[in-house]
Amino acid sequence: MGYGPSIAIIGAGVGGLSMALELDKRGLTNWTIYEKASGVGGTWYVNRYPGCRCDVPAIVYSHSQHQSPNWTQSHPPREELQRYWENLAKSQNLSSRIQLNTEFKKAAWNPEYHEYTIDLHNSDKKEDFTITAQILISACGVLARPQRMALPGxxxxxxxxxxxxxxxxxxxxxxxxxxxxxxxxxxxxxxxxxxxxxxxxxxxxxxxxxxxxxxxxxxxxxxxxxxxxxxxxxxxxxxxxxxxxxxxxxxxxxxxxxxxxxxxxxxxxxxxxxxxxxxxxxxxxxxxxxxxxxxxxxxxxxxxxxxxxxxxxxxxxxxxxxxxxxxxxxxxxxxxxxxxxxxxxxxxxxxxLAIGYDSEGIDLDIAGTTDKTTNYTSKAQLKQYLGTTMPGLPNYFILLGNNMGLNHMSITAVLEIQAEYVGKIIQGMRDYQLPQIEPKLEAALKWDGWMEKRLERTTWQRVSNYWRAGRTGRIYTHYPGSVLSLWWFFRWPVWKDFKGAEPIVRRQRLKRVLFLLALVVAGYFGRGRNGLGLRLVQDAVKGGESAVQAGKAAVQVLKSKVTELIGH
Known part of the structure; x- marks a missing residue:
């Protein structure tokens, strides 16, 4: 058994493997990936159609921390991409914790034990079985379910x-x-x-x-x-x-x-x-x-x-x-x-039929404390915080949730950013012994509000396609900005936006108070030496007034430059 809370990851594609690498890096090794296919690599394992290959350079499609010098071409065929991810899973000792031919069926939160009861099906043995996990991570991606056509005849x-x-x-x-x-x-x-x-x-x-x-x-x-x-x-x-x-x-x-x-x-x-x-x-x-x-x-x-x-x-x-x-x-x-x-x-x-995938349907049947995914008929209806967590579903994380897709860059960048963010949250839960955590509804609504205003500024509003609910409704698939701006949002968890994270919030406040107290104490005990310590504090306070004004001006300049750089 590994170290840390028990974690179930659904999907052994690029997202699931990136999540596993991040968890291991943080010493959170008690995880298992459940993959319905017979091999790893996600879309690169499943898709076998003629000409299937990457349309962005493989150098940026691969994991940033595990670069390969062995690419035979800039945009290799799917066999080479799948082999890269399979070799990465083996070289980083992930394979032993991946259960292939295992399909997720449903999950329900058990409030008494702060864990999910998860029903799975093994296609090799043709049997159903049940596990429990304190944390559930969806890494199914958006290319998991082929779009169907009801064709007469x-x-x-x-x-x-x-x-x-x-x-x-x-x-x-x-x-x-x-x-x-x-x-x-x-x-x-x-x-x-x-x-x-x-x-x-x-x-x-x-x-x-x-x-x-x-x-x-x-x-x-x-x-x-x-x-x-x-x-x-x-x-x-x-x-x-x-x-x-x-x-x-x-x-x-x-x-x-x-x-x-x-x-x-x-x-x-x-x-x-x-x-x-x-x-x-x-x-x-x-x-x-x-x-x-x-x-x-x-x-x-x-x-x-x-x-x-x-x-x-x-x-x-x-x-x-x-x-x-x-x-x-x-x-x-x-x-x-x-x-x-x-x-x-x-x-x-x-x-x-090369008509794409059903990106709008609900992928997983998950019941939480006050909500469940089957309450919705479209992903566009889901209220998600940073496209990664959902109110009412504790200890549940999503890779490539709503508005996390890209139209200009490798999706691997988003998956790494999200995986690092989720890893930081789970590490915080372990370090502070938090049994459960979920985003506050107001935080999710605030994020959705910002996203809606941002999407209004895009050309995506002018066309009909699968990025929108019913092809003409809300845009729910893609992120309207740079990867740099996305990293800025995900650089560190805002703990006050989560229920269950109050101990971390209190600890952060205590650290700030202790820092200020240390300044006062240093000034008090230093006053005996010609009042040097006290004068330092007094000078800091007096000088602080002008410094604050100058600091405010500098912050405004910095904000304008960051806004110009990342687009919001």
Whole structure:
């Protein structure tokens, strides 16, 4: 058994592993991860569709404290990413505390013992079992449940109907030779699938898209390359192994560059920048695709109002003779065909739904003291404090909760920030022997209020997409600011915002009082030496009046500079 309170972590993806690393660092080793899949890595273990790869540099997608010099390219395929996280779990001695093939069913708070009773199911043994844990952490992520479509005629369709997130590995390019594949969607997954399948001229592809997207060049609009990913030579990898500080320097340079892009989606702050990027990208797009295709792929949405997609091989694929892009919505299926909303009927052998994930539904069934997750039908309805805790659910923490997603930067940065924050709270609970802790409702409402005002300043309000409740309601998925500003919010727990943390609040107040008392005592006992000690205190008090005024002015200047830097 490890040290500290018992902790159950749900999910062995990037979030769950980052949380485990943080807990071990703080000596909180009494944790277990429960993962429903057969391996670690989360989305990189589950997704097996053709062309699946990272669309941000792997150097910033990996854990900041565990950099790898072994990346073979800048944006590696999913196999390489999954292998990185699996090797990290092994090298850091996490694997022995991970239970695979174990699915979370529900949890209920036991107020008598200050712990959760958690029901789980082991798919290997085909049995249900129950555990208890003082702390419950959700690390399920937002890419856990594939979005479904209720398609009339599904039972009559004789071909293969699959979701991109559940792509059978045996359905590779060799198996698809001579067949027609309908790829539904034109987002990140769809563009990667179309690009990968199009490399075989014997696979016919029909890409069905109901909306338009912003497609970014591989590199820059002025200096675009054929593929988004850049190979790393053995010499470069050997240099990183010998001089790891060079890898660190590169990582932080990329982080700094990417984090500046948060202004893209701010209406006022990013207007001029956005106009420049949109203009350059449209000019590049006109040179990349023929005129008849340009009208089908060019969008009028503001840059950054939706997920930006690096075209990689997608736009090139659309110009190939065996690939056809059709604007429309999939309406139903027939024996060997798909039917669109305009009545078109297309003969196909395989239908691949690359339509994303159900990010709005409630993931976990958890009952707390005064609230439970099943009271809600949408995540947008949840009241969360910093997207990490919920009033009424003690000792429950969420990674990538409401408004914790990013549209300009690696999500790993958010997961590390949240994991460190949760680690500090649990460490405080251990050190002060706090049996339970939960955010106050007023603190959660205050955070929600700030978030709503901030979101009003974004271009996200202008479009309909899955980031919003019902596609047009409240934006509940993404954070409207820089990673630097997010770190500022999470740098240390504000204990007065939590029920159950009163002993820590009292201790902090006592420390401040003792510090002031020490100054007075020092002045009193020092008065005998020509009154030096007393005069020091008196001078400090007198000088303090002017110092306070100067300090206030300095604070205002500092606040304005910080506001300018982090955007609020």
């Amino acid at each position: 599904t039972d009559d369709f004789e071909g293969k109907l699959i979701h991109a997130a559940e792509w059978p590995e045996e359905l590779d390019n060799k198996a698809l030779k001579g067949k027609t594949v309908a790829v539904v969607g034109n987002g990140c997954s769809a563009s990667q699938i179309v690009g990968a399948l199009s490399e075989d001229p014997e696979i016919n592809i029909v890409n069905i898209a109901r909306t338009k997207q912003w497609y970014a060049p591989n590199g820059t609009a002025k200096d675009s390359r054929d593929r988004n990913s850049i190979p790393f030579s053995p010499e470069i990898r050997e240099t990183w192994r010998r001089y790891p500080f060079l890898l660190w320097a590169l990582r932080w340079r990329i982080v700094a560059m990417l984090d500046q892009r948060w202004k893209w989606f701010m209406e006022e702050e990013g207007a001029s920048w956005r106009a420049q990027v949109e203009g350059e990208t449209r000019e590049w797009l006109k040179k990349t695709v023929p005129p008849e295709l340009y009208d089908k792929v060019a969008t009028d949405d503001p840059w950054g109002s939706k997920r930006i997609i690096y075209h990689d091989n997608y736009l090139t694929a659309l110009t190939k003779p065996q690939v056809k892009l059709i604007e429309g919505r999939l309406k139903s299926l027939r024996k060997n065909a798909v039917v669109l909303d305009d009545g078109q009927e297309l003969i196909v052998d395989v239908v691949a």
